Amino acid sequence: MPGVPELTLFEFDLVYNFFSFTFASMFAAFIFFVLSRPQVAPQYRSALTMSALVVAVAGYHYFRIFESWGASYVLNEAGDAYIFSGALFNDAYRYIDWLLTVPLLVAELIYVINPKNKGRLTFSLATAAALMVILGYPGEISADMGTRAVWGFLSTIPFIYIVWQLFTGLGDAMQEQGEEVSVLIRNTRLLLFATWGFYPIVYMLPFLGGMTAGALVAVQVGYCIADVAAKAGYGVMIYAIAAKKSEAAGYDIATMSQPQSVAAPAGD
């Protein structure tokens, strides 16, 4: 079938094992976030709940992606290459995953920073995040590089809006954080930009010479690395911020309580 390149044993296995690695990472991260949730003060638990949801949803999709990958190739008769089996690899799983998880990733950061206008900020940034994913999809499934470029460009507009909002809209709330917490939040925001910036690069890889075997493998491995860093790694940093802020608020994990005067419900 045109559009599905033949893969060497090494190429097929590399992707296969990366999918398994990513599933295991998401699954482990889910257990970590659920178990660590009571360690932080109640006002930061929503952020950890969202981290847990993100990696649970991603874990489900990587399980499906893994199965779909395995079903879409068979060994050829000579046993020296993988050829298309007749069952198309389902790329849509990634986009459904991002549609559900990317808005939650933005919300995680907002909820752990806990600014006064967090409801409104979350709504506008989560909507932009969903739009970014939806606009990227028509380009991803197109074999035509022009179509890929147009949708890729459109998808960049909400992305820039999010970057801009995370720098300006969170500015005031950032001033109110302690020194150590500020550094952690800055690093987390950088991780978000670095990992999110990785996706468009992967998206553009087929421009280097069409959807060859090399491009196909690089896209799948690239998305795996980006997903582990942007979901599990990022979630661990959100946890570190929540733990540090809980400590600063006088939260005592032994009694699961904190001084009443410090534990203001909103705006920290």
Place this chain on the structure above:
Amino acid sequence: MPGVPELTLFEFDLVYNFFSFTFASMFAAFIFFVLSRPQVAPQYRSALTMSALVVAVAGYHYFRIFESWGASYVLNEAGDAYIFSGALFNDAYRYIDWLLTVPLLVAELIYVINPKNKGRLTFSLATAAALMVILGYPGEISADMGTRAVWGFLSTIPFIYIVWQLFTGLGDAMQEQGEEVSVLIRNTRLLLFATWGFYPIVYMLPFLGGMTAGALVAVQVGYCIADVAAKAGYGVMIYAIAAKKSEAAGYDIATMSQPQSVAAPAGD
């Protein structure tokens, strides 16, 4: 086989991916309701338990529906269309799901509002909800449009009874809620009517020209969207009401306690 239309690759994949998306949404919502349950005061936890049950049952059924859909079609020899495989798609999963979940959805709202007569109200409305689902089923599985219309009409009678009861029977209890909570409850009741009103529209789609490929796809996608909104989305709103009412009752999530005088067990 007559009655099972041929689908394009796009049509088959669209339904397939919507089923997967809906399963992931229910699964994530289940984790959310379970983790968020201790965040609300004890008198509202029953409502969150019901939300968790609803999405757990729906998640199970969407898993089955997804599998059934995948098994009911195969690629034709040319590889350009999906044809009936010989294994009938099982539509009954949806109705079994609704039979279990729809009474719980009504009960969720009653329990979060917490009126004095909630036991009696839940019993009568849950019975009407079950009746509504049972009466719809013979029409759904019939290829005859007259039969579909008759059962669809009968199913509307308990639906109207529920709408009427939710407006009149809850009227007194609504007066006792605070301003902010009242707005949330009104919005949730509207979401319930809007999403429930969507089901009869989807049910009626085959009237536009029989069970064509287009109608089949629209019915499945339509039910997915309605289910996500009516179960996961609605559950999140029930959670928001419970959280707001817990705060108003002086519930402190840090110590998981509230002042004795405010924590009246019934009628809030």
